[in-house]
Amino acid sequence: MANVVLRDVRKTYTGGFEAIKGIDFEVGDGQFCVLVGPSGCGKSTLLRMVAGLETITSGDIDIGGRIVNQIEPADRDIAMVFQNYALYPHMTVYNNMAYGLRNRRMPEPEIDTRVQEAARILELSTMLDRKPRQLSGGQRQRVAMGRAIVRQPKVFLFDEPLSNLDAKLRIAMRVEIRKLQRRLNTTSIYVTHDQLEAMTLADILVVMNSGRVEQIGNPLDIYQKPATTFVASFIGAPPMNLMPLRADEIRSQFAGDSRAAGESGILGIRPEDFVISAETIAGGIALDLTVEAIERVGAETFVYGTRQHEIQGVAANPGELPPGEVIVRIPGAVAPAIGERIKAVAPRENLHLFSADGRQRIEL
C-alpha cells in the first residue's frame, strides 16, 4: 500500500528531444489514476519512468515514501501489465505467474497458494498448464493481470492493457479491472488513449498533451470544467463545439459579466447541451444552422450543421471541429431533414469560455 508522487519529472532524450516537460502529481494510496492523451503525448514514457524502464532526466519519483529514481524495476515493488502482455511464450500460465516470485526466492508452497488464488479470481484455474499461444486474447490479458497480482505489489502499472482486444471484450475487461482494483485496493496507474476508458476507470484523471499535464482532477470535474480547449475537445465524444468569438461578440453575448469583457476568446458548447428549439433562452446562445448530415445511432441522433455566419480565425486543436461546423446531439431518432434550417439553443450555464489561445478557462 503506497502513494506515488511525481515532482517536476522531466525526460530529455540524447539529441535534445524533450519527451516529458516537468510533471507533478500525486496518486493517493489505493487510488486509480489514469493518464490519458493522444499518441505521442508522453503518457507511456511517464509510466515507464515510474516502472524504472526509462531513466529520469531530472525530478523525483516517490513510491510509498521512497525516492526510486535509481532503483531497478524489480526492486521498486511494482507490477506492470503490458499492451502486448509480454507473456513468456515458452512457459505455462502457471510458470508465467510464478516466475517473478521464484526469482525472489519465495518458498514454493507460498508461490502455489498465490498463483492458485490469482487463478481463481481471474477464472484461469483450468488453464494453468497451457502455453500462452493456446489462449484467447482475453485469457492472455487475464494471465498478464495474474502475473501482476501474484506479486502483491505496492503499485500496479497498466500500459494500454486493453487496446489489443475487440470492442466488446474491452468493455467487459474494463469493468473487471476496476472491480479487481477495488477489491485489492492497490494503487494503480493506467495509461490509455481512449477517453471513455479513462472516464470510466479513473479516480484521478491526468490529461496529457505533448509532454505536459493539461489538467488533473476527477473525471466528472474535468468533463464539466475543462481547463483548456485541448481538454475540452479530447474528453467527451463527439467533442465539444469550439467557436472563436471576437471581443465585441463576447461583450454582447456575456453582457454584464466583467470577467468576459474586453478580449476575444473561444466559446465552447458540448453537443449534448444543445436543444433544437424555435425559442431562444434568455442569457443563453442561439445558433442558426443549416443541416448538412445526420447520424442516427438509435438512442440518440447527431446533427451536423453549418453556422450561417462564419467566424474567422479558429485555433487548430486535435479533435476540434472544422470551422463553421457544429454538432448537436439530440435524444431519440427524430431529426430534422438535410438542408433544413434549424435553431440550436443552449442555456447560459452550459457555455464554456476560453482565452483566445485556448490555454485558459474563463469562469463565468
Place this chain on the structure above:
Amino acid sequence: MVEHRPWNDIIAYAILTLGVFIVAFPVYVAMIASTHDAATVVGGRMPLSPGGHALENYYRAIFVGGSRTAPEPVGQLLLNSFISAIGIAVGKICISILSAYAVVYFRFPFRKTAFWIIFVTLMLPVEVRIYPTYKVVADLRMLDTYAGLILPLIASATGTLLFRQFFMTVPDELLEASRIDGAGPFRFFKDTLLPLSITTISALFVIQFIYGWNQYLWPLLITTQDSMQTIVTGIKKMLVTTDELAEWQLAMATAVLAMLPPVAVVIFMQRLFVRGLVETEK
C-alpha cells in the same frame, strides 16, 4: 499455374523425374559398387544391380581397413568426423549466441567495433589464409588434435548474424517484464532468451553439422597421422595409388558411409535444414 491442362502436369512430372534420376544416379552407382567384389568393379563391366559382397565390404571398410591403400579402418575416421562436426556445430553455436547477446542486449564502448571485427570474418574464408593459419595451429601444438580440427572453424560471422537477427525479433517487452520480475542478464538469457532460441539453435546446428562434416581442405592440412583424418579426407587417400590397385569397392563403401550422416540429417530434419540454410544466407 492458372491453366488446367493435363499434359502440363505430365511434362512437369517427366522433367522432375529426370532430375531426381540425375541427382540419384551417381549415388546409386556408388551403392551398387559397394556391394560387389574388387574384381567385378575393376573389370569395368559392373552390373547395375546389387552384388552379394555388401556385408563383407562394409565390415572391411569400417573395422579392418584396406590392405595398402587405406590402412586405417573407416570406423576411426567416422568417429573423428562425428567429433569434429559436432564440435564445430556446438562450438559455433556457443560462441556466437554469446557474442550476439552482448551486441544486441548491452550498450558498451566499442560495441560497433566488436560487431565489425566479427562481421569482417565473412570475407576471410580459410582458403585464403591457409598456410599462416596452419602455422598458428602448429605453433599452438594443435596439429593432429581435435582442437586443431575444430577451433579454427568455429569462429565466423554467420552464427552471430543469425542470432542477432533472431534476437531483434524478440519483443522488448519480454526483457522489460523479466526485469520487473527480477531477472538479471543471466536469468533473462537462461530462462527466456535461450528457450525461445531453440528453433534457431537447431537450425544452425543442422547447417553447421553438415558444414563441419564436409570440411576437406582444413583437415587435409592439419592431420598428418592417418588415425586423425576425417572420413571425407580419408576417401581421397584410398584413390591416390596406381588406379588398378585402388580398392574401389571399399572406397565406394566409404563414400556411402561418408554421405550417410549429413544426408540423413537433411532428409529427416528437412524443415530445420531449409530454415537454417535460408536464414544463414539471406
Place this chain on the structure above:
Amino acid sequence: MEKSAVFNSSRLLPYALLAPQLIITFVFFYWPASQAVLQSFKREDAFGLVSEFVGLENYHALFAQPEYYRAMLTTLVFSTLVAGLSLLIALLFATQADKNLKAAPAYKTFMIWPYAVAPAVAGVLWFFIFHPSLGTLARPLRGLGLDWNPLLNGNHAMTLVVMSAVWKQIAYNFLFFLAGLQSIPKSVIEAGAIDGAGPMRRFWTIVFPLLSPTTFFLLVVNVVYVFFDTFGIIDAVTGGGPAGATTTMVYKVYADGRLGGNLGGSAAQSVVLMVIVIALTAVQFKYVERKVQY
C-alpha cells in the same frame, strides 16, 4: 535497427560474453591474415630459417608466371560454367516443382539432399562413373567414338569437375529458386493470365523479373562456391591436373605452398584472393545489409 530495451548496469559482462568469439577470431583470422600479407612481401629460404623483406618481388614473380594467368582463366571458365549451368538447371526444376503437383514435396526432398554430400565425395562419385577404365558411363562414351580419358585430357578433366560441381550445387539453387517462386503472389500470375499472357510469356514477363533478386543473390553465392568450396572436388578428382588444366586460383595457393614450398608466392596469391573475396563480398553486401544496419 537497435533494441531500445537493454541492460545498462553491466559494465564487464558484455566484454566477457564477446571474449570467446573475439579471441578465436583474432588467433585464427586476423593474425593469420596479417601474416599472409606480411609474408607476401618476404622471401624465406628452403628451411624457413631466414626470411628477408623483398617488397613486391613476390607479386612481380607471380604476375610474370604464365601459369598464374592460366589459373585465372581456368577459374573464370570453371565459375562461368558451374554457376551458369547449375542456375539454369535448378531454375528449370524449380519451376516444375512450383506447379501445383501432388508429389511436389516428395520431389523437393529428393532434389535437395545432394547439398549434404561433401564436395570431395561428390567428386569421387563422378570420378568413379566416368573413370576411363572402370566407369559405368565411360564405356558408352567410348562406344560413341569418343576417346574419353579425364586422366590425360584436360578438357575431359574440366568437364568432369564441372559436372560434379554442378551436380552438387543444383540442390542449393533449387531450394532458393523454389522459395523465390513460392513467394510470388498467385494473384499477380492470375492477373497476367487475365491479361491474356500464356504460360511462357508469363514466365518471362512476370515471374522471371520478380525472381531477379533471388537470381542475383544466387549468382554471387555460386561464384563464391566455385572459388572455395570446389577445392575438395578438384583435389579428389584431378589434383589440379592433367598438366594444370583444372588448377584454379585457390588450388594453386594450396599447391604452390604445399608442394612447391614457395610460401612467399603462395602468400601473395592469398592476398590477391582476399582482394577478390572482399570485392565479391562488397557486391553481396547489398543483400547482407538488410540484416546489418550499422
